[in-house]
Amino acid sequence: MLRDLGQGFTISNNRHMHGETATGRTMNQHSHPRPDFDEIIDRVGTRCSKWDDMQGAYGVSPDDGGLAMWVADMDFRPPAAVQRAVEDVAAHGVYGYPGANRPYLEAIRWWMENRHGWKIDTDWILTCAGLVNGVAMALDAYTEAGDGVIVMSPVYHAFARVIRASGRELVELPLAQEDGLYRMDWDAWEDRLTGRERLLILCSPHNPGGRIWTPEELRQVADFCTRRHLILVSDEIHCDLVMPGHKHSVTATVCPDIADRLVTLTAATKTFNIAGAHIGNAIIADKALRDRFKAALMARGISPGLFGMDMVTAAYSPEGAAWVDALVDYLDGNRRIFDAGIHAIPGLRSMPLQATYLSWVDFSGTGMTPAEFTARVEKAARIAANHGATFGTGGEDFLRFNLATPRVRVTEAVERLKQAFADLQ
Numbered sequence: 489m490l491r492d493l494g495q496g497f498t499i500s501n502n503r504h505m506h507g508e509t510a511t512g513r514t515m516n517q518h519s520h521p522r523p524d525f526d527e528i529i530d531r532v533g534t535r536c537s538k539w540d541d542m543q544g545a546y547g548v549s550p551d552d553g554g555l556a557m558w559v560a561d562m563d564f565r566p567p568a569a570v571q572r573a574v575e576d577v578a579a580h581g582v583y584g585y586p587g588a589n590r591p592y593l594e595a596i597r598w599w600m601e602n603r604h605g606w607k608i609d610t611d612w613i614l615t616c617a618g619l620v621n622g623v624a625m626a627l628d629a630y631t632e633a634g635d636g637v638i639v640m641s642p643v644y645h646a647f648a649r650v651i652r653a654s655g656r657e658l659v660e661l662p663l664a665q666e667d668g669l670y671r672m673d674w675d676a677w678e679d680r681l682t683g684r685e686r687l688l689i690l691c692s693p694h695n696p697g698g699r700i701w702t703p704e705e706l707r708q709v710a711d712f713c714t715r716r717h718l719i720l721v722s723d724e725i726h727c728d729l730v731m732p733g734h735k736h737s738v739t740a741t742v743c744p745d746i747a748d749r750l751v752t753l754t755a756a757t758k759t760f761n762i763a764g765a766h767i768g769n770a771i772i773a774d775k776a777l778r779d780r781f782k783a784a785l786m787a788r789g790i791s792p793g794l795f796g797m798d799m800v801t802a803a804y805s806p807e808g809a810a811w812v813d814a815l816v817d818y819l820d821g822n823r824r825i826f827d828a829g830i831h832a833i834p835g836l837r838s839m840p841l842q843a844t845y846l847s848w849v850d851f852s853g854t855g856m857t858p859a860e861f862t863a864r865v866e867k868a869a870r871i872a873a874n875h876g877a878t879f880g881t882g883g884e885d886f887l888r889f890n891l892a893t894p895r896v897r898v899t900e901a902v903e904r905l906k907q908a909f910a911d912l913q
Contacts, residue, residue, distance in 0.1 A: 523811055525564050525818045526894050538563075538890075546872040554870045555893075555901055560695070560846060562761040562892035566803065567811040570760060573802035577795055586794040595804035596769060600754070603809065604727065606738045612771050614781055615792040619725050619768040620646045622753045623689060626770070627654045629784040630719045636685035638718070640672065642876065642883030644695045659685055660881045663697070668840060670697045672705055674712070687719040688712075693726045693736060693843035696879055696888045700734050700842040703742045710743035710750075719777075721751045725768070726844045728759040728812055731820050734842045740773065747773040751781065759812060760803040761892075767796035819845045822891040822898045829902030834912045836905075845892035849873075852885035854912060862887065869904035 531539045532550045538559035539550050548554035565571070577583070593610040600606040616622040623646070631637060633655035639647050641660040651658045661680060664673040690709055693700050701709075713720040722739040730736050740752050755768035772778035785791075802808070823841050830838045835853035851861040858877065865871050865887060876886030891898055906913075 522814055523564070523567070525815065526896070527565075528894055528896070529563060529565065531563065537561075542872040546866050548866055548870055548872040552870070554872060555897055555904075556872050557890045557893070557901060558872045558874045558888070560758070560844075560890060561763050562845070563894060563897075564761055564815070564892065566760045566762055566799075567808050569802040569805060569807050570762060570799050573798040574795060577798055583794060586792065586797055589792070589797055592792075592797040592801045595801045596754075596771075599756075599804035599809075600738075600771075604736070604738050604741070606741050608771055608773070612773050612778065614770045614772065614778065614785060615797075616768050616770055616785065617790055618757065618763070618766040619723060619753045619755050620650060621766070621790070622768050622770050623647060623721065623723065624650050624654065625781060625784045625788070625790070626687065626719070626721045626751055626753075627651065627656060628788075629780040631656055631686045634684070635687070636682055638685050638688040639880070640691070640694075641880035642696060642886070643689075643691050643879060644723075645874075645878045645880070647689050647691075648880060657682075657684065662882045668837070670694060670699050670839075672708060674708065681716070685716060685718060687721060690720060690722045690739065692722055692724050692739060693730070695726060695844055696846050696848045696874070696876075696883070696886070697839050698841040698844045698846060698848060699839075700730065700736055703737050706737060706739050706742045710739070710746045713749060714746060719749050719751065720746065721753065723753045725753065725755050725758045727754065729816065729819070729845060730843045731816065731823065731841060736843060740771070748777060750774075751777065756800045756803045760799075760808065762796075762799050762803070765793070765796035765799050767792055767800060818895075819891060822893075822895055823847070825895065826889070826891055826898050826902060829906065832913075833906060833909045836909070845890060847889045847891055848876075849887050849889060850885055851887065854909070858884055864908040865905070868908035869901070871901055871904060 533540065538556045538561055542554065542556050542558060543549045593613055596613055597608055597610050600608050616625055627637065627650065634657065636657045636659045637651045638659045638661060640663050648658050659680065661677045663670040709720065724738065727736045740750060752771045753768060754771060757763045757765060757768060770781055772781055826847055827838050830836050830849055835851065837850045837853060839848040841847060854861055862875060865873055874888035876883035876888065
């Protein structure tokens with residue numbers, strides 16, 4: 489199995505920079521080679537959920553060429569600066585309690601301002617153990633058992649899991665489709681509310697639909713939350729993975745007047761493929777709202793780990809920004825190949841991907857039941873893709889495919905799907 493570092497940006501972490509960086513340090517001005525996203529990295533046998541768990545979950549084995557296109561992480565190495573940050577910590581050899589987190593907080597502040605035009609104060613940043621944990625902390629901080637929590641479905645499946653596990657009531661507001669894209673359906677939603685709702689979770693950009701909400705739509709969400717006296721949790725973990733020609737709007741910049749009810753969740757983990765670090769942020773401008781979230785974190789004894797903070801600090805840098813730009817270009821190429829292949833199969837349609845690396849494919853045009861089309865994908869094509877029903881109401885006729893893998897695998901997946909549905913052509 490391939491365990492070597494491979495080709496990446498030859499960049500230094502924040503301990504060794506030359507020239508101005510996110511944390512005010514210096515970096516070399518020489519050019520850096522383009523990352524090799526085509527490199528095949530064997531992840532089997534590395535305790536990798538995406539590859540090692542897919543046979544148990546889907547009956548698709550990597551041993552006979554099965555393709556893992558389900559769990560939302562990437563088959564790419566992060567920027568070399570992230571690897572060096574980990575190696576520096578390991579080389580020191582003492583793994584005590586981490587402190588002195590100012591470079592970490594400043595890197596987050598720099599990234600949000602320079603990549604998203606969002607000026608934040610480092611005091612607004614609270615660190616959680618990933619964004620699913622961040623959602624759980626928000627539920628704990630702002631709701632009680634039995635309260636209603638709103639999601640716009642279909643949506644990221646972990647929301648429903650955490651809501652139900654916390655003893656809250658899941659309130660699904662089904663998204664409508666118009667011109668092949670999801671739309672918010674405010675008129676239809678009014679009748680679905682019970683009056684027990686206390687919090688709304690917004691997935692922005694949307695997972696699994698890959699939709700970027702417009703500033704107008706975000707303002708509609710803000711107005712709805714104000715009228716209904718709801719806390720708004722805006723999960724923006726995919727905000728850096730935006731396809732060319734599109735732009736993500738940070739909810740906090742579009743709707744500054746709802747700061748007293750807005751919690752923004754962000755993380756470097758999705759952007760840089762470091763989800764195993766289990767680190768994310770709740771960025772909360774309003775002190776009273778922030779103190780309630782902080783109390784929930786303290787009550788659960790949650791604090792950031794040593795490796796995760798250094799990885800994020802290294803990633804949120806000019807070098808990391810260049811790596812993301814190259815990544816998005818590569819993902820866009822994968823998207824084009826996959827969409828062309830899907831649209832060549834009668835009855836299949838992928839939702840236009842504006843952000844994320846997750847293709848949401850509608851099989852309803854085949855006339856098949858979910859069990860029938862899923863069997864073809866898993867047994868004939870030997871591809872593990874997320875079942876649409878797990879994303880809630882409206883997802884039943886879909887499968888979600890992860891395109892963040894070397895292009896040769898995307899091309900292979902397209903050919904297998906064409907063969908699996910050849911009788912439709």
